[in-house]
Amino acid sequence: MDTRHDSFHGSEDKRDSVGFTDPPSSPLSSVPGDFESQQVPLDLQNMFMPGSPVFHRESSLPSVSSSAAVGTIRVASPENALFESTLFVRRSERKRKTPRYLEPDDTADISQPETPETPERPVKQRKTSQPRKARNSRGKNLATASTSHVDDSSVSPEEVKEPVSNTEQTEMSKIIKIKVNPERLGQVLGSIPPSPSAALPSPEPVPQTSPDSEPNVSLPASQPALDAVEHDLIALSLAVTKKVAIAQKPLPRGQPEIWAENRHTLCESLTGLYASWQGSYYGKSGVAKAFMLDGNGHVRDHLDENVIILRASGSMAKDGDNGMKQREDQEPNHQYHAMVNAITQQSPLAVICGDKNSQVSSKMPHKYNSLDWYKATHVWTERDRFNVIKYRLEKLNSDTAAWWVPADFEPVIELGALGSPLKQHCDSCSNEYDQIYLCGWLCLNSKCEKFWCLPDGNTPDAAQLIYDPRFLKQKTPWANEQAPINFRFSLYTTSAIAGEDYKAENLRGMTCPECGKCNARIKWEGWECTGCGFEHKPKMTPLPAASIQDQNYPVTDAYPSSHDSALPHVKISVKFSHNYRWITYKFKVSATEEGEVVHGIANKVVREEVQGPNEMWEDLQTNCHGLVRRELSNALMNSFTINYGMPYKFIAAGDSLPFTDAPWPVTEAVSRLNWADRITSGNAVKDKEKFNELYLVAYLQDQSMNYHDDGEKGLGSTVATLSLGARAEMGFRPKSFFFHGMKSIDYNRKRMTVMTKDEPLPEFPNYELRKQYLVEIRDANLSEGEEKxxxxxxxxxxxxxxxxxxxxxxxxxWVRLSLGHGDIVIMRGAHLQKYYEHGVTPKGLMRYALTCRTVLPGHLKESELPDYEVDLVQDDYDGSRIAK
Structure with a gap:
């Protein structure tokens, strides 16, 4: 309960002859003397009484104890203040005897001096409670009721003067009377200049809205006579939460600390702070860390200069061409508990805003923009068609100016100026919650039988859910309100320790110290800002060959051991030559064809050969320039690559260089791999389809290559790779559609899963059943639609x-290879790449993979042909130096 709600006894509501209340005789709040400065006109008090046009039914008002409280509204600058008067809180003096929703007729007697200027207000008749299912669709529109006028001539004196029994209880809300600066409020609400002689126009009725649409509640578009008018909480809430279409938003008065043009550069640059590549929420170790606010927000999300209210992520599904829609209840999950931990541990959250966010008050200058650090203050559940989990975030340091507000922005109300919101315990589950919406207090426990019910048992309509500004604008103190780190991370500096340069934490993106743009590390040599041109290229310390030897895999002059594995149906053969252990794995790729994978395991003699793996490794680290991360459709490749010889696009297209521009280890690798292909294929004559392309990939710590195939059209049937550096695991497996016999297709604008018509192998699941189905399909003579x-x-x-x-x-x-420094892998078979795929996972700090292919004549279009001569340069390696 709010600490200002100290009760007092014996106070009496006395009115003088001119319609003003006398202040109580004793102070109640933590701000002594407020009563002496408070004078509230009688007719304005009636606006907030049950039955007044401000509230459509008195049962919507939360119950409070028999006491009153006061406080003072604080404004930023008196000369431009929106609110000029203090606040006055009045509570009912009648004790609650029985639940109001059980009484068939509940009215209130409001005594007033009868003056022409202050007509008596009708009292709303109490309705008998109905079953909850029947009540859900019968709520009134609060906004319409709060801004419309009542025709007093249609109300009989008997209705107004109906007596109230001693046992009857009346529930009243905590009332705030605010004197409004008309010029400032007019600016906020987009009104025309005030005219003292004009009368307030009657607003158009607000239609009912669905839970998925934004509540269509607002004040009239123009209000000519606002000066000297006392405005209610609804007007204040609408002023605070007013939204403008993105196209009509003004530019912000400042710039974000950091910004990004796409998601992957943002996540790579903010590694450890925000790394959610698709979702809006990011957490780590059970504590919430950051949020991205972009599209698909909830209808009652809110974002102003200090406070954010947002929906928990998840429980969404595609809704045709209309984006995403919630399809199920949101339940307290790991994200919910991580937010609770952030509250209890007072752990700040970083907030990033996208240019599709409709709540922010200005047009975002970039695709993604850092807002500020926030503190999580509230977590609760509310109800639309489904349960929705909501969070309230508050700017960590509200004293710092918000860069994202317009240049001429002035706050409607300062944070904390309205004091604490109403609090109340649920008499069913005993949980205490703040009053969030002006329609009345609601239990926010989704497991409680009174969840999302007003005091009379009804559930609120969407249009009634207007935020209580006391909840929005409350200020939550934390013990430490200092930001933990800057969004602009420090630049990486080189380390004198070999290998430190290749660790994953040193390879994240860069938040430019000049312009704040987030940049992924695209070039091997270092970072470059594509926004302002700033470059950071630290000198990296080479990793010597001696340091990459893994003691768990000892290597000597003897033929090395194998650490591979294969399933029982895979045929295995082994031979030894040139200090390599050559292991060949054969498996069927069709009923009549076999593919094979050859693994050549190098020993110490091979590694230390002149111009062998050790020398190649050390030279590539210092003399191989031009390695880049190629662009994919929505990200960058994980590793750094460069192509020599014939152009080859692999997963992503990139530039190719002639062999004459390559460092010597590249041409040496082409020669060695041609030699290895000859001696393991049983063909001593040089193959006519010699390798004419080399694709060099540099893997750093934790970088890998997902499962893929090398079966692009126009390539030869053999692919060979030389591995240098850290150990890696390489796996081979059948593609899922080939193995399981099912794939997803689009047919007649529908997504459907069908059985494939590929011939199964005996090692595949449901082999006999698939064979039977294939015979049926071939003999059925069905139309295309019938066959699908x-x-x-x-x-x-x-x-x-x-x-x-x-x-x-x-x-x-089916086969898993453990690749060491100097090892060679050869894949052969025309259909091996069609039906099988492979992936690579490095295990150490750094690794190079030099892969050769044969690009066949006629494969490339004329526009794709290189403008240089593809010269194989040398093809004279014969293995004589390592013969054994």
């Missing part, structure tokens, strides 16, 4: 045939 429908039915039957705990999507590696 039958294949979809077959896919459903295949899924049902799997054992309960067996996945119908995952595929196990």
């Amino acid at each position: 429908q039958r294949l979809a039915e077959m896919a459903t039957a295949l899924r049902a045939a799997y054992p309960p705990k067996q996945s119908c999507t995952k595929v196990e590696d």
Whole structure:
């Protein structure tokens, strides 16, 4: 309960002859003397009484104890103050005897001096409570009621003067009477200049709205006579929460500390602070860390100069072409508990705003913009069609100016100026909550039988849910309100320790110290800001070959051991030559064809050979320039790459360089891999399809290559790779559609899963059933639509045939290679790349993979052909120096 709500006894509501109340005889609040400065006109008190046009039913008002409290509204500058008077709180003096919703007729007697200027207000008749299901759709529109006028001539004196029994209880809200600066409020609400002689126009009725649409509640578009008018809390709330279309928003008065043009540069630059590549929420170790506020916000989300209210992320699904829509209740999950931890631990959150956010008061200058550090203050659940979890965030340091407000911005009300909001305990679950909306206090416990119910048992309509400005503008003190770090991280500086330069934490993006733009590290040499041109290229310390030797995998002059593995049906053969252990793995790629993977494991002799793996490794670290991360559709490749010889786009397109511009380890690798292909294929004659392209990939710590194939059209049937540096795991497996016999397709604008018509292998699941289905399809003579429908039915039957705990999507590696420094891998087979895929996961600080292919004539378009001569340069490696 608010500490200002100290009760007093024996106070009496006395009115003088001119319609003003006398102040109580004793002070009640933590601000002594406020009563002496408070004078509230009688007719304005009536605006907030039950039955007045401000509230559509008296039961919407939360109950309070028999006492009164006062406080003072604080403004930033008196000469431009929106609010000029103090506040006065009055409570009912009648004790609550029985629940109001059980009484069939509940009225209130409001005595007033009868004056022509202050007509008597009608009293709303109490309705009998109905079952909750029937009540959900019968609420009134609070905004309409609060801004419309009542025709007093239609109300009989009997209705106004109806007596009130001693046992009857009347619930009254905590009332705030505010004198409004008309010019300032007119600016806030977009009104025309005030005219003292004009009368307030009657507003148009506000239609009912669905939970998915924004409540259509607002004050009249123009209010000519606002000077000297006492305005209610609804007007204040609408002024604070007023929204403007993004296209009509003004520019902000400042610039963000950091900004980004896309999501991946933002996440890479803010690693450890915000790394949510798709969602809006980011947490770590059970504590919330950051939020991204962009599109798909909740209808009652709010963002002003100090306070943010937002919906928890999740429980959304695509809604055709209309974006995302909530499809189920939001339940307290890890994100909910992480927010609670952030509150209890007083752990600040970083907030980033996108240019699609409709709540922010200005047009965002960039795609993504850092706002500030915030403190989480409230977590609660409310109800639309589904349960929605909401959060309230408050600017960590409200004394600092918000850069995102317009240049001519002046606050409607300062943070903390209205004091604490109403608090009340639920008489069912005993939980205490703030009053969030002006329609009345609500229990926010989704497990409680009175969840989201007003005091009379009704549920509020969407249009009634106007924020209580006391809740919005409350100030929450924290023990420490200093930002933990700056959004602009310090630049990486080189380390004298070999290998430190290649650790993942030193390879994140850069928040430019000049312009604040977030930049991913695209070039191997260092960082470059694409916003202002700032460059940061520290000199990296090379990692010597001796330091990459893993003691868990000892290597000597003897033939090395194998650390590979394969499933039982894979055929394995081994031979030894030139200080390599050559292991060949063969498996079927069709009923009549086999593919093979050859792993050449190098020993110490191979590694230390002249111009061998050790020398190649050390030279590449200092002399290989031009390595970049290639662009994908919505991100960057994880590793750094460069292409030599014939152009090759792989996953992402990139520039190619002639072999004449390559460092010597590149041309040496081409020669060695051609040699390895010859001696392991059984063909001593040089292959006519010699490798004419090399794709160099540099993997740093924690960088990997997901499962993919090298089966682009126009390539030869053999692919070979030389591995240098840290150990890596390389896995081979059938593609899921080939292995399980199912794939997703789009047909007639519908997404459907169908059985594939590929011939299964005996090692595949449901082999006999798939064979039977293939015979049926081939002999059925169905139309295209009928065939697709039958294949979809077959896919459903295949899924049902799997054992309960067996996945119908995952595929196990058939072969897993443990690649060491100097090892060679060769993949052969025309259909190997079509039906199988491979992935690589490095285990150490750094690794180079030099992969050769044969780009066949006619594969490239004329516009894609290189403007240089593709010369293989040298092809004279014969392995004589390592022969054994």
